[in-house]
Amino acid sequence: MEKCSGKSVQGGVAAARLRFLRPVGQQTDVPAGTPEQELARLEQALRKAAEQQNALYEQTAAEAGEEVAQVFSIHAMMLEDECFTGPIRDRVRAGESCACAVRASARELAAQFAAMEDEYMRERSADVEDIAQELLAALAGDRPAEAAQAEPFIAAAEDLTPSQTVRLDKKLLRGIVTRGGSSNSHTAILARSLGLPALVQCPGVGPDWDGRMAVLDADEGTLTPDPGPAELAAAREKAERAARQARELEQLRGLPNTTRDGRTVEVYANIGGTDELELASDQDAGGVGLFRSEFLYLHSGDYPTEEEQFAAYRAALEHFAPRRVVVRTCDIGADKTVDYMGLAKEENPALGLRAVRLCLSRPQFFKTQLRALARASAFGSLSVMFPMIISAAEVRRCKELLAECCRELKAEKVPVGPIELGVMIETPAAALCADELAEEVDFFSIGTNDLTQYTCALDRQNAALEPFSDPHHPAVLRLIEMTVQAGHRHGCWVGICGELGADLTLTETFLKMGVDEFSVNPVSILPLRGAIRRSSAR
The missing domain is CATH 3.50.30.10 (Phosphohistidine domain)
Structure with a gap:
């Protein structure tokens, strides 16, 4: 067969x-009008394509979450970016039809991305091709x-x-x-x-x-x-069996995440913004274990203001109150960049100026976020965690800046609530000095995606390295266990917020290690709860 x-x-x-x-967008070329006529057609198509990308963002955020939807925000920005639109306009002014200009310019730009050494940047060639197809479809008025x-x-x-x-x-x-x-x-x-x-x-x-x-x-x-x-x-029987299992998982809504031998843990949701709050609630999340605040920056054409950030954090805290919401401070850099920050090109951005390093190098920028978080703390149960920490000194500096913001707000008669502090454990350095870090914070959250990348020296954006990647690598599992033990020695609770948290083949392993909390994609919550209830923690 x-x-x-x-x-x-x-x-x-x-x-x-x-x-x-x-x-899509493979229509037969129509004869070119005058350059003025073609430019007018192009501007109309750019507006239409941008509107469609924004609509796709809203649709995807509702269906699958804001992190998945991010690509459409990038596409919409590309349609306003002179690097993409400028060469198209130049070709049209030179007498080419809109469609020919879009195809030729997109082909050149996609080839430039495809030739780059960085794997993440090479994959952006697909985004160029996608948005070019969407622009061609807008020019032709067709839909897929x-x-x-x-x-x-x-x-x-x-x-x-x-x-x-x-x-x-x-x-x-x-x-x-x-x-x-x-x-x-x-x-x-x-x-x-x-x-x-x-x-x-x-x-x-x-x-x-x-x-x-x-x-x-x-x-x-x-x-x-x-x-x-x-x-x-x-x-069909196998598919129906899976559907029956999904219906059985629905019966777990509202029940505690208790193992067969009586240990109860927390199951929270990873979200990328306020658009995912309802999705997380619909999947019965016990709280938010990872609010990726960087999406506030990625979806903005300029630095988000204190007020804009405060509104987002307050909405999340009020939505889940009195349950915990863990906000990760700005994790811009590496594969997540925005033009307005003016970040220098780096040979190895995964090891460069990113996350807390960027924040500590720009304290006023960091304080804008910290003030917004401190103000929001009065409206729910807020936990703040710092990403890419590798030393206790970095934690102490973050705490100093947060304390400075709280003093300023209290002097301004602005209420500030209690704030639980934590760090992400996502480098071998953080795992190996977890005892020292635990003396500074209330909790750890293990980011297994980056922890695996840095431990195994494998770029997780590089598809060619997939045959060499082992997400269950014993070195990674040992570092996770060391982190849990160190955290517990100092009274910290320890969670997992990376993809391994949703790997049901490891659920019992993590429970036996003593992991206290799992934070996963909302659609993974019920399957994980089922795995926990089938597992033993001893």
């Missing part, structure tokens, strides 16, 4: 017809055909763009298969956030498979076209 294999990025089974999707399907389907493509992926009808979409892509592609991230079975790097599937019934078994990493009655029945 014909079958193809790929790399699973989200488990599960689906049986449905395949729809092989092609890029895949936006409306009549029956359940499995989406297949060379490599789905973020815009294509989000427009798929989620009520009928049963799974995703791409010939290219990686575990860190936008398609993979969205599939995980929606809980859809998905394969990437599956070269056997092609346009000639369009319309064929198929079984996608992402647990096994296979796609089987034209299954026989027995294979189809088995796949």
Whole structure:
């Protein structure tokens, strides 16, 4: 039987017809008008495409969370960026049609990104191609055909763009298969956030498979076209079994996260902003274990003001009061940058001026955030944690700046509530000096994504390194256990907020280590709660 294999990025089974999707914006060129006419068409299309990207941001934030939706904010900013639009306008002024100018300029810019050494920057070439397709579609007035399907389907493509992926009808979409892509592609991230079975790097599937019934078994990493009655029945039974398990998990809402031997832990949500508060509540989060405050900066064209930040933090605290909300201070740098900060280009940004290092090098910038957080503390249960800490001296400096802000606010007669302080453990240095750090704070939150990257010296943005990556590497697990033990020696509670927190094969291992809290993507909360209740902590 014909079958193809790929790399699973989200488990599960689906049986449905395949729809092989092609890029949008491939319309036939129309004759170019005068440069003035073409420029007017271009400006109208830029506005339309930007409006659509903003709409896709809102849709994605509601469906999958603000972190996943971030790409559309970037796309909208690209449509206003002279680096992207300037060469297009120059070509139009020289007599080219809008469509030709967009294709040629996007091709050149995408090639520049693709030639860069940094893996994250190379992957931005896909964003250029995506936004170019969206601009071409706006010029032509067409919309992708895949936006409306009549029956359940499995989406297949060379490599789905973020815009294509989000427009798929989620009520009928049963799974995703791409010939290219990686575990860190936008398609993979969205599939995980929606809980859809998905394969990437599956070269056997092609346009000639369009319309064929198929079984996608992402647990096994296979796609089987034209299954026989027995294979189809088995796949549907497996999918129904998974659906029954999901319904059983719904029964856990409101119940404590207690292991079989009587230990109770907290299960919180990771969120990227206030747009995800309802999603976290809907999934029965016990609180927020990671509020990624950097998205306030990434979604702004200039430094967010104290008032803007205060409003966001207050909204989160009031929404979950009296439950805990843990806000991570600004984690800009490395793969998350904004032009208005004027950060210098670095040869190795993952080891550069990022997170708390950036904040401590710009104390007034940092104090704006700390003042906003201190003001918000009066409206709920606030915990603040500092990222990329490698020494107790850094923690003490952060505490000094926060104390300075609190004194200023009290002098201004502004109420300030109690603030619990913590640090992220995401470098080997932090794990190895956890005893010293624990003397300065109330809690630790282990960021397993960066801890794995820095411990194993593997760039997590580099798809070529996936064969060498082992998320269960014994060195990483030992550092996690050391951190838990050190924290408990000094009275700190210890949580996990990285992707390993949602890895159910490690849940019992972490419980036996003594982990007190898990903070995960909202859609992972109920499965994790089920795993905790099936586990023993001894």
